[in-house]
Each structure stands twice: as structure tokens, then as C-alpha cells.
Amino acid sequence: MRNLAQPTRYGRIFPPNPAWLAQRPPEPALEPDLPIIDAHHHLWDRPDQRYLLEEFRADLGTGHRIAATVFVQCHAMHRATGPEALRPVGETEFVAGIAAMSDSGGYGPTRIAAGIVGFADLTLGAGVGPVLDAHIRAGGGRFRGVRHSAAWDADPVIGNGHHAPGLLLRPEFRAGLAELTKRDLAFDLWVFHTQHAEAIDLVRACPATQFILGHCGGPLGYGPYAGRRDAVFAQWRSGMAELARCPNVVVKLGGMLMRLAAYDYGALERPPTSAELAAHWDAYITTCIELFGAGRCLFESNFPVEKMGIGYGEIWNAFKRLAQGASAAEKQALFSDTAERVYRL
Numbered sequence: 001m002r003n004l005a006q007p008t009r010y011g012r013i014f015p016p017n018p019a020w021l022a023q024r025p026p027e028p029a030l031e032p033d034l035p036i037i038d039a040h041h042h043l044w045d046r047p048d049q050r051y052l053l054e055e056f057r058a059d060l061g062t063g064h065r066i067a068a069t070v071f072v073q074c075h076a077m078h079r080a081t082g083p084e085a086l087r088p089v090g091e092t093e094f095v096a097g098i099a100a101m102s103d104s105g106g107y108g109p110t111r112i113a114a115g116i117v118g119f120a121d122l123t124l125g126a127g128v129g130p131v132l133d134a135h136i137r138a139g140g141g142r143f144r145g146v147r148h149s150a151a152w153d154a155d156p157v158i159g160n161g162h163h164a165p166g167l168l169l170r171p172e173f174r175a176g177l178a179e180l181t182k183r184d185l186a187f188d189l190w191v192f193h194t195q196h197a198e199a200i201d202l203v204r205a206c207p208a209t210q211f212i213l214g215h216c217g218g219p220l221g222y223g224p225y226a227g228r229r230d231a232v233f234a235q236w237r238s239g240m241a242e243l244a245r246c247p248n249v250v251v252k253l254g255g256m257l258m259r260l261a262a263y264d265y266g267a268l269e270r271p272p273t274s275a276e277l278a279a280h281w282d283a284y285i286t287t288c289i290e291l292f293g294a295g296r297c298l299f300e301s302n303f304p305v306e307k308m309g310i311g312y313g314e315i316w317n318a319f320k321r322l323a324q325g326a327s328a329a330e331k332q333a334l335f336s337d338t339a340e341r342v343y344r345l
Contacts, residue, residue, distance in 0.1 A: 003195065005214070015049035016307040023270035026313055029063030030320045032275075034331060037339040038069040040214065040300030043098060043113070044076040051304045053098050053107060059303060060110050062313030068111040070343050072097045073119040073147045074187060074215075077111040085131050088119040092138040099142055115144040117188050122148045122176030123167075129179045129242075138184065144343045145186035146213070148173075150199075153192055157223035168202045171194030177206060186210040186342060189249075192218040192259070193232065196239025201244045211248055212342055215302065216284050222261035237287055244291035250342050251283050251292050253334070255302035255317070257309045265309035274317035277310055279320055285322050295328035298338040 044051055062068050077089035095113050102112035116139050120131045135143045150167040167173055168191070180187055189211045191199050196217065203211050219236045221229065243249050256262070262280035263272060272280070289297050306315055318319045323331055330334045339345065 002153040005108065010176040016304065016309075021112045021307070022270055024273070024311070024314075026062065026311060027274055027317050029313055032063050033065055034317065034320070035065050036299070037114075037336045037343075037345065038066055038301045038303075039055065039222070039298040039339040039343070040072050040255065041057055041069055041155055041303045042074040043095060044074055046076075049304065053101060053112065056109075056112065056303070057108055059312035060066055060108065060112075062316075064310070064313060064316045066110045068114040068340075070115040070117065070144070070339065071099075071113040071221075072117045075119065085121060085124060086134055088121075089126075089131070089134045089138050091114055092118045092135045092219055096098065096138060098143060114142060114236045116142045117145045117147050117186075117224075118143065119148060120146050120176070121178065122146065123170060123172045124176035124178065126171040126179060129182075132179060132185065132207045135340070142344075143185070145188055145191060145210075147188035147214075148176075149190045149288045150190050151174070151190050151218060152222075153194060153220070155224045158192070158220065160183075162300055165341060166198070168198045172280055174205065177202075179211060181206065181209045181331040186212055188212045189215055190214040190218065193236040193239060194317070196236075196243065197314045200239065200242050200246070203243065203249050207246075207248055209248060210342055211246075211250070212298075213243065213249055213251040215300075216242065216253060217251060217280075219256065219260050219284060221259070223231065233283060236284075240288065240291055244296075247294075250296040250298060250314060250338060251288050252300040253288055253297055253322075254281075254300040254315070255306070256281060256284065257302070257306045263309070270317070271310050274310075274314040274321060278328070280320070282322060287320075289323075289334070293332040294326060296336060297334055298342070299335055302306075 077090050079087040095116050099113035118135050120128050136320035149163055152163045152165045219241050223233050232327055323334055
């Protein structure tokens with residue numbers, strides 16, 4: 001199976017193909033009564049894709065018991081005017097409005113965006129304080145943290161967006177992170193596996209900060225990393241073992257469809273089954289649970305990004321297959337309790 005390596009595929013998010021997704025009939029939900037907090041999803045209205053309340057609700061209605069969700073920043077609905085630093089507050093305002101609609105009870109039982117993770121430029125240092133305060137006010141009691149993405153790789157095929165190398169090591173960034181910590185907000189940490197040394201340095205230097213490591217720590221499997229699965233896994237596992245020794249770090253399980261490139265969703269005749277996806281991701285997710293423990297792991301759908309390659313119901317079935325050997329208490333931690341604790345839902 002060939003791996004995708006085109007930056008046009010991996011350097012940006014492109015909309016899923018409904019006709020292709022429909023080639024695989026929906027699977028019945030496994031363990032439908034297990035409560036789930038979806039710890040990572042997006043909402044947006046872009047020229048190539050609309051994913052707002054109605055679209056998300058359609059995915060939620062696949063038989064799983066999604067009790068609540070956490071929205072994570074995606075540069076959606078920034079303000080068009082006003083001070084540059086405050087423009088990302090528009091995203092929190094937008095999501096808080098959708099959350100209020102959900103809380104009305106007229107849109108199903110799921111508490112959509114019960115937690116909101118926004119963007120603030122932490123390189124502002126102490127100057128980011130007023131921006132964080134504005135997010136908190138705009139969030140209506142739901143604002144829980146910031147994601148200032150640091151994922152970067154020297155190869156242009158990887159696609160870095162607007163990210164810059166060495167962000168986590170910059171003193172002004174760490175001064176901004178201190179402002180976040182003062183306000184009891186969490187930091188969603190998004191790096192690639194090649195940046196684990198920087199991440200380890202950061203979390204050790206900031207023991208009072210709650211770090212939520214995204215997408216299983218960012219293993220890469222395309223471009224210069226294609227065909228190097230064993231070497232990538234070994235490097236990734238070494239870094240994850242060090243991060244697991246830091247008690248202020250938890251890890252989100254999922255979000256690997258695009259970057260790990262375990263299968264080529266652009267070439268398959270139909271989407272994989274949940275069992276096939278579980279087999280692709282097994283080594284990574286099982287290792288995370290072994291290193292961090294169920295009490296420091298939380299599952300994420302990363303929708304609609306993962307919708308490029310699998311349906312919402314199937315991705316949760318895959319997670320349930322991966323957790324089938326866990327005890328009832330461990331499952332509760334993995335699927336809801338850890339997310340509820342670290343995002344203070």
C-alpha cells in the first residue's frame with residue numbers, strides 16, 4: 001500500500017468524500033451504553049467544507065453515547081477587525097454560541113463544546129494575559145485552555161502551516177504559558193514525534209501546567225518517514241516514555257489518520273472497517289495506555305479531520321476494540337473520566 005506524500009493532501013485539510021464514505025455500510029455501535037466525552041473535535045465554515053452544529057449532530061447520531069465534547073481551536077471565525085491579538089477570541093464567541101444552542105436541549109442529549117480550547121499567541125509573553133481574560137469572558141464558563149501549535153518539520157512535504165521551529169524553547173512563549181497557568185487553564189500540546197525533546201524540556205520546566213498531548217504525540221509516516229515504520233516507532237516510543245514520566249502530561253488517543261498515513265484513504269475502494277483501523281493504530285494506542293495508564297489517557301475523534309478516512313461511528317468502534325481488554329474502571333477513565341478531569345467539565 002502506498003503512502004501519501006503530497007503536501008496538497010497533508011499540508012491542509014480537504015473535505016471528505018461522502019460518496020466514498022458511503023461505500024462502507026455503517027457499523028452498529030459497540031458497547032452503546034458506554035459514556036463518552038469526545039475530547040477533540042472542530043467546527044468550521046470554510047469554502048471547501050461546512051461542519052457546524054447540524055453536520056456534527058448527524059455524526060453524533062451513530063449509536064454511541066456521546067455525553068459531551070471538547071472543541072479545539074482550528075482558526076475558525078476569528079474576528080475580522082480589532083487588535084490582532086484579540087481576533088482569535090471570535091472563535092471562542094462562535095463556539096460558545098453553538099454550545100449555548102446545545103445546552104438549550106433542543107439539539108439532542110450531547111453537551112456539544114462543554115469545554116472550549118482556543119488560540120492565543122503565547123509569544124506575547126505577559127501581554128497575552130488580557131487575551132486569555134477575553135477568552136474566559138467570551139466562553140461563558142466553558143473556556144478551558146489554549147492550543148498554540150508547535151508541530152514543525154524541516155521537510156516541506158510534511159506541511160507546517162504557519163508554525164515555526166523551536167517555538168516551545170522561546171522564553172517569550174514560556175512567559176505566555178505562565179499567564180495561562182496562573183488562570184488554571186490547560187495547554188493542548190501539538191508536536192511531531194521528532195520534537196519530543198523540546199516538549200520534554202517544556203513540561204519539565206513548567207510542572208504546574210497541565211499539558212494535554214495531542215494525537216498520540218504526533219508520529220509521522222509519510223514524506224521522508226514513509227517506509228521507516230520501525231525506526232519511527234522506536235523514536236516515538238522513547239520520547240513518549242520520557243513524557244509519561246512527567247505527571248503533568250496526559251495524552252489524547254487518536255488523530256493519526258492524516259499524519260501517520262497508516263493507510264492511503266485516497267486510493268482505497270472503500271473506507272476501512274473499525275477492526276482494520278484498530279489494527280493500524282494498535283501499537284501506538286496500546287503503548288500510550290501502557291506508558292501513561294488509563295487515568296492519563298483520553299480518546300478523541302478529531303472530527304471532521306478523520307472523516308477523510310472513516311466514519312464517526314466506526315472510529316469509536318475502533319477505540320472500543322482497542323480497549324476491549326481494559327477493566328470497567330479503565331474504560332470509564334479512557335472514554336470519559338480523564339477528559340472530564342483535565343478539562344474540568
